[in-house]
Amino acid sequence: MPIADSKIRVFTTRPDTLFGATYMVLSPEHKLVPQLTTPEQKKAIEDYKAFAAGKSDLERTELAKEKTGVFTGAYALNPVNGAKIPIWIADYVLASYGTGAIMAVPAHDERDWEFAQKFELPIRAVVMPPVEWLKKNAPADWSHLDPNSFTVEFAKIPKNFKTAFTDEGHAINSKNLEVSLDSLGVTEAKAKITAWLEEKGLGKKTINYKLRDWLFSRQRYWGEPFPIIWKKDAAGNLYHEALPESSLPLLPPSLEDYKPTPDGQPPLARAKDWLNLPDGSVRETNTMPQWAGSCWYYLRYTDAKNAGGFVGKEAEQYWMGSRGRQSAPSSAPEKNASTNVGGYETPGVDLYVGGTEHAVLHLLYARFWHKVLFDLGYVSTPEPFFKLVNQGLIQGEDGQKMSKSRGNVVNPDDILVEFGADAFRLYEMFMGPLQDTKPWNTKGVEGVYRFLGRVWRLFVDEQSETEFEQAETNAEPQGRGELLDLIKLNAAIKDVQPTPAQLKPLHACIKKVTEDLEGMRFNTAISAMMVSINDAMTWETKPASLLKTFLQLLAPFAPHLAEELWAKISTIYSQPSTSLAYSPWPKFDPARLIESEIEIPVSVNGKMRDVIKVPADADHATLEAIAKASEKVKAFTDGKVIKKVIIVPKKMVNIVVA
């Protein structure tokens, strides 16, 4: 029974359980495995390594519930008590995390517990659980025993209990001649054993950083080629080298065929001229995945034509925030202190909108790149994005996440062809709050499409539209665009002063849409516009100025239709109009929104009983008198003692009776 004469380094967050380590596990890829394996175990170990290597990542994680592993035949010594413990390999230990080796404490780690139970390895208790845990996890047939005896049982034979105890408790069975952890809590025990190990030179306190392993290469054509070449040293070993800056940017070769080669090389290997360099070195043929570009395009966009670098200093400082957009007009509204970071207003990209499933990873890596560039001095701020909004996932019509395998994918192209970009865009905004997950419903698109149809009919003369449609059917395709001029403005639209009754709802709508846009409440902004349009349909005379304002509100939601109708309605005026896109956003006049008479609810004991019409500025006494005079209210108050009357002007009256 050989005992390993080398040291095996392990990483743990629970050094306090070191006395409970009853075996060790190395990942199958660990480099000490070959030298540790005994001749008798060699075959089994090699078979297992092949088995583990053949598993995909998916199989190793999601599917691999059942623990597997093989004994190396070797033993290690536990530094705290000299115990001889077997060394196994198992794929539940990942080569890429920590040192790729663990000390297994089955009594206090669920994975180790499962493994120890399966392979009948010893289990040693070193942390005492609370009595409630012991009761809950004791074997069912112990119910007649005194729960106080469970403490003794757990300390002796923890394997009888149902599972590992992984929470905090006080240490037991944890002492040697020099150090004792017994009765200490987890935190104290960790500190004490760490100090002892460091003093003895047996271990070291450390911080372990983790960044998810990201496979940064693809065997596809579409992607940026790596500016890396491969060379051979004197012994014939391959090594790689970065291309000099003068050879950048490296462009992909043009290919006739974008498929991988018959012998399994990536597509770039087809471009022999590009691949092989005169000095005998060979280019890397993998390409970078889409992330590679999307992680920094926001920087490139600030200086897209710069041939000398990925972004110029001036442009970077202006757009990404180290200068704080000082050229902005001083009349710009002041932002409150919380939006002022490092002395700059909204530095970098003002707003990042993305769903969590995409943004969690993309945002993580884009920020990582940005921080690397910041540390290297190429960008001037440590963070690229000022504000994040996670928009909700759009599910399939069945309420499930869209996926090809479920067959519930909605293709945007089909929707665009049938309803147009405006309706598609409008529907996505109308579905519900931006941040919420919600199912797609094509019937809903029809709904907003009908709304846009009503907007259209509000503006155009239906007779002329019929003529247009007939002319279009007979016309040559290329001449159809000009026929649009056949469509005349609705005769009810006139260059007249709007009435106060028309202006009030309009200004309410401007207010609502303006505020909802600011808060990204697109769904309620759209419903406010629907209300306005439904109202305007009933007007006999439609003032042109008012309809123009409405188009300005609609433009961010349905830009194509709004711009088209803007041009059409401008024909009512003598001078030609400029594009709607350049017109200033309308302002609402609070004076237009003042009501003289309002309706407020009256309740008795908190239950609504009547609605009364009162002057908007009615005082407490007036409100109380009107409320008490209501016949419907009287039915509930007559013959009862009024204990209290609560009055909130402009809101409600509540009468409390005994």
Place this chain on the structure above:
RNA sequence: GCCGGUGUGGCGAAAUGGCAGACGCACAGGACUUAAAAUCCUGGGACCCUAAAAAGUCGUGUCGGUUCGAGUCCGACCACCGGCACCA
């Protein structure tokens, strides 16, 4: 397992602690039409009573609390969705 989110009509949803269900979908009835499509009008939470209504009762995942008053605030729980995950 850890982190985050969401629960309101048949459906998507709305509602500074103050009239629950705006707006839209679906559905039903009607108008226009030879007919259909499109369009327009009307009606829809449940229960109870009624010829029909009015009035009344209940109702925002469950249980409890605060309040004159709770979808909204507080506490506990349940369910569903998303992200991450043998990370020692």
